[in-house]
Amino acid sequence: MSTLGSGPRRVLALHCTLAFGGAWGGMVKLLGEDLTFVAPDMPSHGRSVDWDEGSSFADTVLAASLSVMDDAPMDVIGHSFGAATALRMAVEHPARVRSITLIEPVFFAVAMADAPDTMGDHDGRAQPFVDAMQAGDRALAARLFNRMWSEAGTWDRLPDRTRAAMTRAIHVVPDTHAFLYDDLCGLLEPGQLDALTVPTLLIRGEQALPAIAAVNDGLCKRIPGAVQSVIAGAGHMAPISHPAETSEAFASLLERA
Secondary structure (H helix, E strand, O other): OOEOOOOOOOEEEOOOOOOOOOHHHHHHHHHHHOOOEEEOOOOOOOOOOOOOOOOHHHHHHHHHHHHHHOOOEEEEEEEEEHHHHHHHHHHOOOHHHHEEEEEOOOOHHHHHHHHHHHHHHHHHHHHHHHHHHOOOOOOHHHHHHHHOOOOOOOOHOOOOHHHHHHHHHHHHHHHHHHHEEEEEEEOOOOHHHHHHOOEEEEEEEOOHHHHHEEEEHHHHHOOOOOOEEEEEOOOHHHHHHHHHHHHHHHHHHHHHH
16 A cells, blocks of 8 residues: 555545556655555555455455544545446445545446447457467566557556556456446335435546447436536546646545535
């Protein structure tokens, strides 16, 4: 786990798949005098122990995230799978959450319900990754996953240790399918998202995949009072590629939380 910044207001920060808690460093450079980011590493990521491959990965991440929270409610920001976890946390443990900021949550059940055509685009892009995982080639799968969600050519610019870390973590992705696609936790059922009362911000990049745009739009429609911010020029990795713009949007939410 990383503890970043030195400000009085504490934020639980949940990173994306194949990253680690330190990925919030760009935002912390801009907000660290006002905020402290408590940023755990998901299992099989960063300095965390490996996922046991027997438990539900989504349940394990939620439990680990809750275990590092303060007793008092915290602002929660999440990116990608971390954002989907933050959303679940707000629904299932509302007393622990002061506000939620969801950056491109990969909660594809929303897109499947609202804009199923966008999932055809997503699934076509993801198929090479799926094939590599089924073939047992985790190194190739990590490269393809990174290519799908990051800007072109990113993998070739990464240090060997970062590629190795991504390859170590890639096996968690298939286990998240039931949570993200099938809504195993029932977040879309009546009385769940529509009952949220915490201030909520949805963030996506201007270049977000169509399915992600559908997820953000659908969550904004379902969560009372939720607002959305689109980061100009950004893709999926806005907290890292556009920390200033992402920080500005996040700070605006905190002012009203």
